[in-house]
Amino acid sequence: MFSFTIxxxxxxxxxxxxxxxxxxxxxxxLGARYRASYVFAGVAAAFAVHVALAIAAGSVLTLLPHxxxxxxxxxxxxxxxxxxxxxxxxxxxxIKKPADQSFWKVSGAGFMLILVAxxxxxxxxxxxxxxxxxxxxxxxxxxxxxxxxxxxxxxxVGGRTLMKYVxxxxxxxxAAVVMLAMAGFSLYEAVSG
Numbered sequence: 001m002f003s004f005t006i007x008x009x010x011x012x013x014x015x016x017x018x019x020x021x022x023x024x025x026x027x028x029x030l031g032a033r034y035r036a037s038y039v040f041a042g043v044a045a046a047f048a049v050h051v052a053l054a055i056a057a058g059s060v061l062t063l064l065p066h067x068x069x070x071x072x073x074x075x076x077x078x079x080x081x082x083x084x085x086x087x088x089x090x091x092x093x094x095i096k097k098p099a100d101q102s103f104w105k106v107s108g109a110g111f112m113l114i115l116v117a118x119x120x121x122x123x124x125x126x127x128x129x130x131x132x133x134x135x136x137x138x139x140x141x142x143x144x145x146x147x148x149x150x151x152x153x154x155x156x157v158g159g160r161t162l163m164k165y166v167x168x169x170x171x172x173x174x175a176a177v178v179m180l181a182m183a184g185f186s187l188y189e190a191v192s193g
Contacts, residue, residue, distance in 0.1 A: 003139040010130050010143030011150075013182070016174055018123045018151045027155025030113070034106045036156050040149075041103070042110030043156070047148040049115065054124045055141045058131025067190050070133075074186030081180045085173075114152075123148065133186065 030039040064072075118124060127144040131137055 002142070003134075003136055006134050006136050006139040007143035007146075010127070010134075010140050011147045013130070013178055014123050014126060014144045014147035015150055016178060017126055018148055019154075027110075027152045030106075030110055031156035034101055034109075038101075038103050038106035039110045039156050040153060042107030042112075043114050043152045044149050045107070046111045046114035046118070047152065048145055050118055050121075050124050051127055051141050051144045051148065054127035054144070055131045055137045058128040058133075058140070059137055070186045070190035072132075074183045074190060078180070078183040078187075081176045081183060085176045 027039065027043060030043075123144070127140065130144070131140045134140055
């Protein structure tokens, strides 16, 4: 059964973790060069593929003993928080301009960029962790996909404006604190449960 609470929690965690990521910057760069709807179509499809892979990986984790899964999930959330806290700014990646600006060329460029750049990314690992933690693949999947699409949309349409009002360092710190809290809760459940 679908849980709005789980979907909302996943949305918040994934949104905060993905916002300071290179995806928003890549979306902003693609959106500045090409028709926003074409870029979003490709990026959205790539994120749907990533979430499906993460949900499948998380579902496999649910077959393991609960305490072991909670311990692993807690450690992975700690690792994710550390990645956010100690993350260095990455250089902007060069995005090659398609020969023409047709829907298929532009959306294909967006799809391939995200598919390659985000494979094994922190939010994909987090989505797998959340799928294992809540054992509710539909709610986790909906929350994660909507969060990733929201970040992509913000990056494509309004990335510059958002970064003027919300410092990237603050967003990163909030995401790290949320992940630390989830790590603590998961490790507590592993030890006490």
